[in-house]
Amino acid sequence: KNEVEQSPQNLTAQEGEFITINCSYSVGISALHWLQQHPGGGIVSLFMLSSGKKKHGRLIATINIQEKHSSLHITASHPRDSAVYICAAPLIIQGAQKLVFGQGTRLTINP
């Protein structure tokens, strides 16, 4: 079982819909990243959060440390939001700091 699990793996929605992507992790972490990867392959860091909620434009990320769960929300979704969204947690594994990635959620927003 992966330390970081995402759901759903694929999500298709119509333009304007409210989108939620979930991320659960099994170990204690200091922070969680939400990343966006477009078809070209480059990764953009959307959020790094260790508690509560962060908002940037139409994107909102929340985290519940006790429940080991985070969500990424997109309001008023648009076709340009189509991308793979990845949550990732920095973990100490065998004494080394490593970023453990979820499987990614492929989001497609249709016009």
Next chain:
Amino acid sequence: EADIYQTPRYLVIGTGKKITLECSQTMGHDKMYWYQQDPGMELHLIHYSYGVNSTEKGDLSSESTVSRIRTEHFPLTLESARPSHTSQYLCASSEYQSSYTFGSGTRLTVV
């Protein structure tokens, strides 16, 4: 605005050639990472470095090698490229445990 730069962005090369993928960051981060990502798959750590003259193998076995002679520069080399090396290679850096910056990636195709 990218503070971590990867070149080339795309590379198509013949089998047996030696290639070097460049990664440079201007943030003075000590920690740098190389990830490999096959199409539609998760990112896997193949190399990391915690500072000058420090390099370690990651979780995924790779025939590539890396060097860290300067803090800002972390090149990845394949001595003899093979079609099995066709993949996307992503470079990242971090300053402390929770802050990561990613490059735009190099999409390598070996024919």
